[in-house]
Amino acid sequence: MPQDRSPVLELAGITKSFGGVEALRGVDFALYAGEIHGLVGENGAGKSTLMKIIAGLHPEFSGRFLVDGQETRFRSARDAHAAGIAMVHQELSVAPDLTVAENVFLGNQPTNRLGIVQWRRMAREAGEQLARFGIDVNPMSRLGDLPIGQQQLIEIARVLFSGARIIVLDEPTSALSPPEVERLFATLQRLRDEGTGIVFISHFIEDILRVSDTVTVFRNGRKVAESVAAATTKGALIEAMIGRGGEALEHSYTDDLMLPTSNGGSVVLKAEQLSLARSLREVSFETRSGEVLGIYGFMGCGQQELSRILFGKLTPDSGTLSVDGRPRRFASTADARRAGVALVPESRRAMLFHQEPVYKNISISILERISALLLKPAREREIAKRQVQQLQIRPPVVGLDLGMLSGGNQQKVALAKWLSYPPRLLVLCEPTRGMDVGAKNDVINIVRDLRQRGLAIIVLSTEPETVLSLSDRILVLRRGAVVREFSNEPVSKDRLLAAA
Amino acid sequence: MASGEAVPAAGHRPGRVGPFLRSQMRNIAPFLTLILLTAFFAFASPSFATLDNFGNILTQVSVTGIIAVGLTFVILCAEIDLSVAAIANVTGIAVAYFTLQESYVNIANVPMPGWAAILLALALCALLGLVNAFGLTVIGIPSFIMTLAMMQIAAGISALLVRGQIAYKVPPLVSTLGSTSIGGIPWIVIVAALMLLGGHLVLTYTRFGRYVYMVGGNREAAEYAGLNVKLILGSVMVISAVCAGIGGMLGVAHFGSAQQNEFDTYLLDSIAAVVVGGTSLFGGRGGIGNTIVGLFVLGVLNNGLDHVNIDSFLKILIRGLILLAALVINVYAQRLRERAAD
Ligand SMILES: Nc1ncnc2c1ncn2[C@@H]1O[C@H](COP(=O)(O)OP(=O)(O)OP(=O)(O)O)[C@@H](O)[C@H]1O
Ligand SMILES: [Mg+2]
Numbered sequence: 001m002p003q004d005r006s007p008v009l010e011l012a013g014i015t016k017s018f019g020g021v022e023a024l025r026g027v028d029f030a031l032y033a034g035e036i037h038g039l040v041g042e043n044g045a046g047k048s049t050l051m052k053i054i055a056g057l058h059p060e061f062s063g064r065f066l067v068d069g070q071e072t073r074f075r076s077a078r079d080a081h082a083a084g085i086a087m088v089h090q091e092l093s094v095a096p097d098l099t100v101a102e103n104v105f106l107g108n109q110p111t112n113r114l115g116i117v118q119w120r121r122m123a124r125e126a127g128e129q130l131a132r133f134g135i136d137v138n139p140m141s142r143l144g145d146l147p148i149g150q151q152q153l154i155e156i157a158r159v160l161f162s163g164a165r166i167i168v169l170d171e172p173t174s175a176l177s178p179p180e181v182e183r184l185f186a187t188l189q190r191l192r193d194e195g196t197g198i199v200f201i202s203h204f205i206e207d208i209l210r211v212s213d214t215v216t217v218f219r220n221g222r223k224v225a226e227s228v229a230a231a232t233t234k235g236a237l238i239e240a241m242i243g244r245g246g247e248a249l250e251h252s253y254t255d256d257l258m259l260p261t262s263n264g265g266s267v268v269l270k271a272e273q274l275s276l277a278r279s280l281r282e283v284s285f286e287t288r289s290g291e292v293l294g295i296y297g298f299m300g301c302g303q304q305e306l307s308r309i310l311f312g313k314l315t316p317d318s319g320t321l322s323v324d325g326r327p328r329r330f331a332s333t334a335d336a337r338r339a340g341v342a343l344v345p346e347s348r349r350a351m352l353f354h355q356e357p358v359y360k361n362i363s364i365s366i367l368e369r370i371s372a373l374l375l376k377p378a379r380e381r382e383i384a385k386r387q388v389q390q391l392q393i394r395p396p397v398v399g400l401d402l403g404m405l406s407g408g409n410q411q412k413v414a415l416a417k418w419l420s421y422p423p424r425l426l427v428l429c430e431p432t433r434g435m436d437v438g439a440k441n442d443v444i445n446i447v448r449d450l451r452q453r454g455l456a457i458i459v460l461s462t463e464p465e466t467v468l469s470l471s472d473r474i475l476v477l478r479r480g481a482v483v484r485e486f487s488n489e490p491v492s493k494d495r496l497l498a499a500a
Numbered sequence: 501m502a503s504g505e506a507v508p509a510a511g512h513r514p515g516r517v518g519p520f521l522r523s524q525m526r527n528i529a530p531f532l533t534l535i536l537l538t539a540f541f542a543f544a545s546p547s548f549a550t551l552d553n554f555g556n557i558l559t560q561v562s563v564t565g566i567i568a569v570g571l572t573f574v575i576l577c578a579e580i581d582l583s584v585a586a587i588a589n590v591t592g593i594a595v596a597y598f599t600l601q602e603s604y605v606n607i608a609n610v611p612m613p614g615w616a617a618i619l620l621a622l623a624l625c626a627l628l629g630l631v632n633a634f635g636l637t638v639i640g641i642p643s644f645i646m647t648l649a650m651m652q653i654a655a656g657i658s659a660l661l662v663r664g665q666i667a668y669k670v671p672p673l674v675s676t677l678g679s680t681s682i683g684g685i686p687w688i689v690i691v692a693a694l695m696l697l698g699g700h701l702v703l704t705y706t707r708f709g710r711y712v713y714m715v716g717g718n719r720e721a722a723e724y725a726g727l728n729v730k731l732i733l734g735s736v737m738v739i740s741a742v743c744a745g746i747g748g749m750l751g752v753a754h755f756g757s758a759q760q761n762e763f764d765t766y767l768l769d770s771i772a773a774v775v776v777g778g779t780s781l782f783g784g785r786g787g788i789g790n791t792i793v794g795l796f797v798l799g800v801l802n803n804g805l806d807h808v809n810i811d812s813f814l815k816i817l818i819r820g821l822i823l824l825a826a827l828v829i830n831v832y833a834q835r836l837r838e839r840a841a842d
Contacts, residue, residue, distance in 0.1 A: 313723065337726025351724045353717045355784060364714055364725040367707050374705050417725065 006069055008033045008197050009054065009085075009166055014063035016049055018404060021395055023049040024061070025221045031166065031197045036188060038208035038229065039201045041218030041241055042436040043408025044394045047201050048090055050218075051168045054199075055087040056080030086164035090171045090201075090407045090434065091349060094155050096144025101126035103143050104158050133157045134183045148347055149175040149299035149462070160187055167191070168199045171407070173207065174433045175346070177298040177462050178497065185211050203408075203436050205234050217241055242438050256490035260472055265289035267325070268456035269310070269341075269425050274319035279305040280480040282319070287425065287456040292447060294471025295460045297500050302480035303460040304346070307429050310458070311343035312336035324424065337365065340424030344414050346433060351414050354403035358393070359384035361402050362417045369421050387416035391442060408435045415443065425456045432466050444469050464493045476500050526778040526785060526833035530793045533776075533826060537797060541804030548807045555686075561799035562692040563588075563751040565792075567770040569699040570743030572791045573736040575774050576703070577716045578783025579643040581740045583632065585767035586654035587625050588748030589760070593658045595621035595674060595749045596667035596758035607665045614671030621749055622742065628654060629741025633734035643737070651767075658760055666759040670752055678753020688750050695743065700788035712736060716783030773798050776826040778833065797826070 007030040016024040024046045031037050039047050052058045053065075056074030065072055067083050074080045080087075094103050101119075102109070104126040110118045126139040135153050143151055152175045159167060169188075173181050188198055188211060202208050208215060209229055217225040217240040225240040265288040274283040279302045287293045297303055308314040310321070312330025321328050323339045330336040336343075342365070345351050353361050363370070363380040370379050384398040391412045393405070402410060411434050418426060431447070432440040447470050451457055459470045467474055474491060476484040476499040484499040542549035567584050574581045597609045598617035612620070628650060635646035670678070677687045703709035711732050715722045723729050747766075752758040777794025779786025801822060805815045 311724075311726075332728055332730065333723050333726045334728035334731075342726070343724060345724055350720045353714060353721055353784075355717055356714070360710070360714070364710075364722075364727070367710065371707050373707060375707055375710055 005032060007031055007066075008068060010064075010066040010069070011050075011054070012064040012066075014050065014053065014061055014065075016046075016053065016058060016061040022221050024053075026063070027218075027221075027223050029216065029223065031199060033165070033197050034192055034195045035214060036192050036198045036200055036212045038212030038215040039199060039218065040203070040205060040208055040215065040237055042220075043412075043434075043439055044406040045218040045241075045436075046221045047218055048170055048406060051087060051170050051199065051201065054080070054166075054168060055085055081164075084163075084165040085168070086159045086162045086166070087168040088156050088159045088170060088172050090174075092148070092151055092155060092347070094143055094151050096142070096151075098143060099123075099140050100130070100137055100143050100146070100154060101139035103154055104129060104139070104161075106158060129161050130154065130157055133160075133187065134180070147300050147304055149177070149180070152176065153180060156184065160191065165195070166197045166199075168201075170201045171203065171434055172200075173202060173204065175299065175430075175462070180299070181207070203434065203440075205237055205437075208237075209234060238437055241436070256492045256495075257468060258490050259474070259486060259488055261488050265291060265454065265456075268323065269458075270322045270325075271310070272320045274306070274309060274316045274321075276302075276305050276309065276314065276316050276480075278480070280309075280316070283477075283480070283482055284319075285475055285482065287458055289424075289454045289456050290451055292451055292457045292459060292470050292472050294467035294474040295458060295477055296464060296467040296474055296496055297462065297477035299462050301462075301477040301500070303462070303477060304429065305480075306477070307343060307345065307427050307458075307460055310336070310425070310427050311341055313343075337423075341427065342418040342423035342425070343427045344418065344429060344431060346430040348407070348410050348414065348434075352402055352410055354401070356402060357399050358388065358402055358405070358413055359398035361413050362387055362398075362420075365417045366421050383420045384416075387419055390419075391416055391446070392439075408439055411435055412439065412442075415446070419446070419450075422450060422453060422455055425458070426450065427458045427460070429460045430462070430466070431459060431470075432461075432463070440469075464496045467496070468493065526780065526830070527790065529829045529833060530776060530778045530790065530797060530826065533829075534793055534797045534800065537800045537804065537822075541800065541807060545804070545807035548804055553803065553807075557796070557799040557803045558689045559686050560803060561773075561795045562686070562688040563747050563754065564766060564769045564773055564798065565692040565795050566695050566747035566750065567744045567766055568773045568791050568795060569695045569788065570736075570740030571770050572699060572774050572779060572786070572788055573703070573712055574643070574740045575771075575779050575781065576712050576783060576786060577733055577736050578719070578781075579636065579733065579736070580771075581632065581643065581647045581737065581744075582767065583628070583647040583650035583654055584740060584744040584770055585763040585765075586651040586658070587628050587741050587744040588751060588766060589763040590628070590654040590658045590661070590748070591621050591625040591745035592670075592748035592752030592762070593661050593667070593758045593760075594624050596670050596752060597661045599667075599669045599671055601667050601669050605665060605667055605669075607662060607667055609667070614673055617671050618673065618749070622745060625741045625745025625748070626738060629738035630734075632741060633737040636737060637730035637734045655760075662758065662760060664760065666757050668757050670749065670758070674749050675753040678750040679756070688754055691746075691750060695746070696788055696792060699743075699791075703787050708732070708735070713784055716780075716785075718784070769798060772823050772826075775830055776823065778830060780833075781830060 009031040011029040014024050014027045027050060029050065041047050053061050056077045056079050059075050101123045105122055110121050112118055123139040130137065137146060137150060156172050192198055200212060212229045215227055215229050215232060215237065216223055217237060219241060267286050268289050270286040272284045274280055283306060295303055305314060309316050312333045312335050328339055359381045362384040370376055381398050388396050388398055393409050393412050402413060415431065432443050435443065447457060459467060461467050474486040475482050478500055547553065567588055571581055571584055595617050598612045598620055600611035601607060601609055632646055632650050635641040636643050677691055680687055703712060711727055715729055715732050719729060748763065751763065755762065773794040774791050775781060776797050777790035779790045801819060
């Protein structure tokens, strides 16, 4: 630990509130050069808020802020950038309409003396950088066309190779597959050894312990613990985060888990021979009422496309779907919803209205049920309140604009909107992404409850833990094809990974 | 705005508008513009701030107002309709085309009873709106391009119908609503007010209105919520065309004649009214209330410039500059709002 040196970044007594809500209360934080500093805490604990202050995005706060021992105030992200600070945001902040290369060089494109962008050079260098990071894409393709995980990788690559000496990563691994996480960690460790100061936020506590030198725990806007990573344990961290004897909440799934025998409910969805261009090859399966089907695979294995087909957003090239025994061709998502299918996609940006209040986000999918022609805002709020309580969304104010919620709480809102009038089939993509330990557990309980009520549920995830904690039966998808089915047999994280 | 933030001695806080004010910028700015303009003209010309002149302004913005109702729906969905003026024009011409004209009018028209003429004209504008909707949602042509083509098509139909001539007569219902008054209030003002009110009620209190805002706010999210986005987009294009058509019919009665290119200035005016009022060009924010303020800004500006003594050629430039300023505020307000929300 390089504690003998003075910190590159030091914050003291930071307090920040939004309206009446105190997001941070008197937080002290120090980051040293050549250190990876892990940050953990429940959803809404204030992690992202502190990082946004560091990156110059919240210029109004109180407390002392020192860079290299000098008292400083950033007015904007540009000031922070000039001071050598770069950040990967929890929400993807890429420019989907620009090319991959432009995104990699966002803000500092190589130009010749006349100020004209050197496209060829930019494409070549972007390609090289990404290749170093193990990403194989055409630098001239439009970023928005890539799967979300690759977009995330490209954003990370941009920040890591920007030459910044202080790097902040806010839940960077949420959409990455295990090998990609490994590569990221190797790169982080190399940068650390070269003297970069790195802050790393994650809800994966094992990852935090493995890669960090120091770990800080936030709770309710305060810093409640800081320790040398090697000197603490997962249990201690979880306890500091949420107070309860938390270890029980987080299984590691290294041991075998017995999948239950089929309960023989009626078949709700039957998919036969679904194929889609390069993404899916003759995928067939069925889901029964009262059953959770997990679909596991690495990023890019076709999960995302499959979920879109089930919800009528993509049309398969061939293959058929039937719901409750009736063959269906979904011309639109509205068709799918009417047939009783609901989807929670993995990207928050794609599924929520950030400028609208929480209750409108929750009621949007069920308006048809509660109002024929005229809206009934009181009823909407009442339904929303119930969901907010049940899912423990914080702050519990349904009139608040969604954009003011922390990332994990937004995720809960996305789930909430389907729960008041449960569908026949619920398709969940990465349902626990960005959620803290307690919230993950809440989701597990909600899914179990819905299964009890006879829904058919499909959980698609690239996190083995998510699939293992929720599923009764598991399909493994590799390069668009089903390669293995686990049912009525023991399964573990290792077995899953081996199958994918 | 007290933001409840503790201000210790060490922390300095730049004096900035509170987040609430910032997020409301889009509604406040147009209103301030309106007050400033009104104050300026009232000060500059004694004939401006009179009851009579207020009546003039109301009448002058009525046709624009009727067209702007539908356009508000379209812009709230983050689309645009450039064909409104041309559709207004062709609908006005159509209603005259199906009405018996004086013998000196040299148009091969097809006289019909008044109600039939009105229905046919309405059917025509609805049909053109459907074509816009089809191009936008089924074929997938951006609304900017689709309605640009429609602008030309509607102008072409107008030209074929009147062939350079001028028609004067419209059905009695239309001429009553367009050119007479009741109790001193012109009917056209009443119609405009009712349509604006109707638009407001639909946008604020109905499920469809909510969908319009949601589709404009985040189209992808609307689709993932299982909304029929195409149906909603198609509907707003038809609504826009029908509002334009009604504006066109009443406008023809109001002007006293139906001819080619009669409505050309109304395209810019109606878009300006919506946007100057603060409805976001990026969709999802704003509404009829904003459009009404925008209409008044435009009305006061157009009318007021006639009351002050300046070079009439300079007026055109001044108008342009003030519209530009309003657009800058619109885009800037959007940014402030995003900042307030992050
Ligand atoms: N722009 C904002 N306006 C109002 N409140 C906000 C805003 N941003 C954050 N908050 C509130 O501040 C608190 C801390 O949020 P923050 O995003 O820092 O949490 P977090 O620790 O990053 O959580 P997560 O793990 O869910 O990402 C939350 O209660 C949140 O609702
Ligand atoms: Mg966060």
